Amino acid sequence: MTAVEIARTGVTSLLVHKVRTIVVIATLFAVILPYIAGMGVSQGLQRDATASVRYGADLYVGGEQFGRMVPVPRDALQELRSMEGVQHVTPRIVGTIPLGQAGENVILIGLPADDFPASVSCITGRMPRAAGPHEFVVGTELQKRLQLSTGASLPPFYRNPHGERVSKIVGVFKSEISLWQSHVMLTTLDSAAVVFNQPDLITDFLITCRPGYESQVGNAILRSSVFGDPRRAGVRPRVVSRAALYDLLPEGLLHRDGIFSLHFLIAFAAGIGIVLVTSGFGLSERRREVGILKATGWQTDEILMRGFVENLLIALIAASAAVIAAFVWLKWLNGMGVAGIFLGGVGGVPTFQVPFHLGPIPALLAFLISVVLVMSGALYSTWRAAVVPPFEALR
C-alpha cells in the first residue's frame, strides 16, 4: 500500500466519523477565532502606533513635578527655538473636557493655526480658523454620540471668566484614518487655551530637529532651566524622543497581557475537551476500527499515518476557517461586538475602521496549536489500539 493510498483512507475516515469531525472542527474553530481576531487587532494597532511615531515629532518636551506630568509655560517657545539644532517648535495643548448632557469625554487638541495646512484629505469639511468663533473638527465617535455635523453650533460648554462663546463644528475626521481620532476635537491653540482657561500654559512642545541633533537638543533641554529654575519650584523638563517610542514597539509584539493571558487559559481548557473527544469518547469505536484494519493486514505505522492525515486535515480546516472568519469579522463587519473588548472606550459598533492586520505568524501558530491539540489525543489512542493484537482490539 503506497503512502498516497494510506493518506486517502485518512480522508475517508473524516467522512466515516462525520459527527466527531464536525465537533472537533467546531471546537477548534471556537478556540482559534478569538485568538486570531485579537492578534489581528493587536498587529493593526502596532502598525498604526508605528505611523504615529514615524509621522510625529522628533522630541516631545513637557514638564514634571512630583513625578507627574504638568503643563509648561507657553513663553518658553522662543528659548527652545533658539537652541542649536532645533528646526521647528510647535506648542500643543492636549486635554480632556466633558461635553454634552451625558458628559462625553472629549480629547481637545489645540495647535497653532499657522501650522494647519490649507486643505487636508483626512477630514470632511475644513480646518479651524483663528478668527471668529471657536471652530472645531470632531472625531467620529463624538459626531455619533453628540449628533454633531459640519456647520452645527455648540452652546458654551466651558467656563472662562472672560466670557464664553458659541462654537462651531467645521469638519469631521474621516472614519477610516485612525482609532485615535474618534474622541478628538481639534482646534487652534488660542481656542484651546480659552476653553481650558489657561492662556499662558500648554501641554507640550513638539520639536523637529536637524538630522543628527536629536540627542544634543534633548540633553540641552534637560540641562536647561527653560521652564524655570527647578531649585526654585520650577518645572523639570521631560523629554520623550522618537527613538524611545520606537523602543516600546517591539515589546508590544512579543509581550501580550490581559485578554490574551485569559484567552490562553480558555484555549487550554477547551483543548482538554478536544483531547477527551478525540481520545476518550471515541476510543472503543477507534479500537474496533483499528482491530479490523490490523486483521486485514495493516501495519501499526500505516494506521498511525492514516490517523495523522485525518487529524492534519481537521486542524487545517479549522485554522483556515478561523482565518477567513476573522477577516470577515474585522474587515466587513468592522469588528462588530468584538472591537469593544479589544479596544478601550469603543462601543459595540465602532464608528471608525478597526485597525487590524492578519499576519502569517499568528495564523501559523493557530494551526500549530490545532495540530498539537488534536494529535495529542488522537494519535496516542490510535497507537494504543494499534499495538495490541487484532483479536484483543476487536473484543
Add this chain to the structure above:
Amino acid sequence: MNQEAMVILGVVVLFAAALGALALSSTGEESGLAEFQQLVGGLGFGSEADLSRCAFGFDPRLDRQCSRQESPVPCGMSFCPVHGVAVFTYSKLPETAGEMSNGPSGVTP
C-alpha cells in the same frame, strides 16, 4: 468525482481563501493615517480611544506610566480597566533625569 476528492478540493479551496485573506489584510491605505498624525503631531499609541480613562494606555507621550498600576502587587497592571483587557501592551517610558544618549532608546536612566 468521489467524496474523498471533493473533501480534498474543499480543503485546498479553504486554505487558498485563508491565504487570500492574509494577503488582503496586509494591504491598506496609510495616507489618511499619515496625514492625521502629521496634523496632530503624533497622537495615540495604545488600544485606548479615550484619554480620560488611562492617558498612558492612550499615548505614553502624555503620561509616562499607568497611574493605576499597583506595582508591587502581582498582575497589578490588571487593576487598570484599560490594561486589564489590553490587546497591545508596552512598558513605561524610561526616566529622563539623566543624559540622553545616542543609544537605541535615546535615554539613559
